[in-house]
Amino acid sequence: MMAYRTFFALLPALLLMACAAQDDDLTKFMNEADQSVVAPVEPLPQVQGFSPKQYNADGLLHDPFMPRKAVVQNTNQPDLKRPKEPLEAYPLEGLKFVGVLSKKNSMFATIQTSDNMIYQVAPGSHLGENFGVVTALAENRQTSKYELKIKETIQDPVSGEWSEQMTTLELQEHQ
Numbered sequence: 001m002m003a004y005r006t007f008f009a010l011l012p013a014l015l016l017m018a019c020a021a022q023d024d025d026l027t028k029f030m031n032e033a034d035q036s037v038v039a040p041v042e043p044l045p046q047v048q049g050f051s052p053k054q055y056n057a058d059g060l061l062h063d064p065f066m067p068r069k070a071v072v073q074n075t076n077q078p079d080l081k082r083p084k085e086p087l088e089a090y091p092l093e094g095l096k097f098v099g100v101l102s103k104k105n106s107m108f109a110t111i112q113t114s115d116n117m118i119y120q121v122a123p124g125s126h127l128g129e130n131f132g133v134v135t136a137l138a139e140n141r142q143t144s145k146y147e148l149k150i151k152e153t154i155q156d157p158v159s160g161e162w163s164e165q166m167t168t169l170e171l172q173e174h175q
Contacts, residue, residue, distance in 0.1 A: 076162040078131040078153045085126045087111060087119055092128035097148050097169040100137070109137050109148050121148070130154050132167070146171040 087095065090113050099110035101120065108120045111127065121127060125134045130152040140147050148169040155162050 076153055076164055078162070082126075087113070087121065087125070087127035088129065088132075090114060090128070092130065092132055092150070092152070092167060092169075095127060095169070096172050097146070098172050100146050100171065107137050109134070109146070128152060128167075135166075140170075143170075 094114040096112045097109055098112045098118070101108040101110060106122065108122050111119045111121055113119070121134050123134050123136060126132060127134065128150065131154075132150045132152045134148060135151050136147075136149040138147060138149075139145070148171075150167045150169065152165050152167055153162055154165060
C-alpha cells in the first residue's frame, strides 16, 4: 500500500519532467509566432454617453405609448372626407374607356370595369384608387382618338407628402 502512495506522489513530478522536454518546441513556436504577427488592430472608438430623457405628462415630450402623427403641410392632399364614387373602388389599370356620349352640349365618357359594369364620367368625376379626378375629355388631334385625362394624387409612404401625376386613358377600339 505504501508503494502505491509513493507512486501517486511521484506521478505529477514525472509528468512535469516529460513536459519540460517539449518546452523547447513550445518556446521556438512562440518566438516564431511573435515575428509573423501583422499590424495591431485599431482600438474601438469611444462610446458616447447616453443621456436618458424622462417622460413628463405636461406634454413637453412625446408619450412613448402613443403613435406619432406625421405633420404634413401639403396643398396637394385630397379631400379624405369626401364620399367615394363607385369607380374609386377599381384600380385605374382595370378600367377601360369604351365610348363617348353627348347630351345637351355636354360630353361624357363611358367606362367599363373589370366586372363588365358601365359607368358615365365627365370632368370632375372621380375614379381609380389613387384619388383620380377626370380633368378633361377631348379628341387628340394627332391620333384622332378621344382621350380621358386623369389627375391622380399619390401619397409618398416614407415622407407622407402628396404629389400629383397625370394619366391618360385612350378610347378602346371595339374588338
